[in-house]
Amino acid sequence: xxxxxxxxxxxxxxxxxxxxxxxxxxxxxxxxxxxxxxxxxxxxxxxxxxxxxxxxxxxxxxxxxxxxxxxxxxxxxxxxxxxxxxxxxxxxxxxxxxxxxxxxxxxxxxxxxxxxxxxxxxxxxxxxxxxxxxxxxxxxxxxxxxxxxxxxxxxxxxxxxxxxxxxxxxxxxxxxxxxxxxxxxxxxxxxxxxxxxxxxxx
Numbered sequence: 001x002x003x004x005x006x007x008x009x010x011x012x013x014x015x016x017x018x019x020x021x022x023x024x025x026x027x028x029x030x031x032x033x034x035x036x037x038x039x040x041x042x043x044x045x046x047x048x049x050x051x052x053x054x055x056x057x058x059x060x061x062x063x064x065x066x067x068x069x070x071x072x073x074x075x076x077x078x079x080x081x082x083x084x085x086x087x088x089x090x091x092x093x094x095x096x097x098x099x100x101x102x103x104x105x106x107x108x109x110x111x112x113x114x115x116x117x118x119x120x121x122x123x124x125x126x127x128x129x130x131x132x133x134x135x136x137x138x139x140x141x142x143x144x145x146x147x148x149x150x151x152x153x154x155x156x157x158x159x160x161x162x163x164x165x166x167x168x169x170x171x172x173x174x175x176x177x178x179x180x181x182x183x184x185x186x187x188x189x190x191x192x193x194x195x196x197x198x199x200x201x202x
Contacts, residue, residue: 134197
């Protein structure tokens with residue numbers, strides 16, 4: 001007689017083979033529960049992981065650096081969200097004159113890359129060329145995404161550009177801070193502001 005058969009309770013008199021088979025089936029089911037649960041776990045967990053892992057997150061979120069708390073404008077248009085996402089991706093990138101990558105970038109390339117990577121728009125590479133594109137916008141009429149220009153040299157033409165993000169603030173590649181957010185009311189930049197251009201139709 002096997003061990004399993006020895007552990008089966010004795011059947012009362014008058015009960016036949018059917019009762020013994022019933023008890024045997026119950027015991028088999030109870031002993032099989034842990035194995036069944038393990039099999040379900042092995043099948044379900046990889047399926048969940050597969051579906052969760054396939055969620056397409058935007059590139060900038062995987063490299064996210066929290067933007068400064070001073071960014072206050074509520075994003076309404078999809079274009080605004082895309083622009084802000086790309087700006088956020090470049091926040092903290094060091095400044096490099098003539099640079100055009102995450103390793104180092106200058107002001108005009110920052111503007112160019114944000115427009116290209118977020119909206120697919122091709123705009124000129126240099127500040128002087130950017131100044132000649134788009135529609136001129138008055139300072140009081142600035143909207144999210146407008147390119148703002150500054151005169152930081154003795155030349156008459158603008159020599160620095162950035163992207164207006166609302167709340168009287170703009171994103172730009174600063175020679176001292178890298179890609180950052182600055183207020184248009186800042187004493188240095190307010191004196192050197194010379195105008196803005198709109199590349200996105202509103």
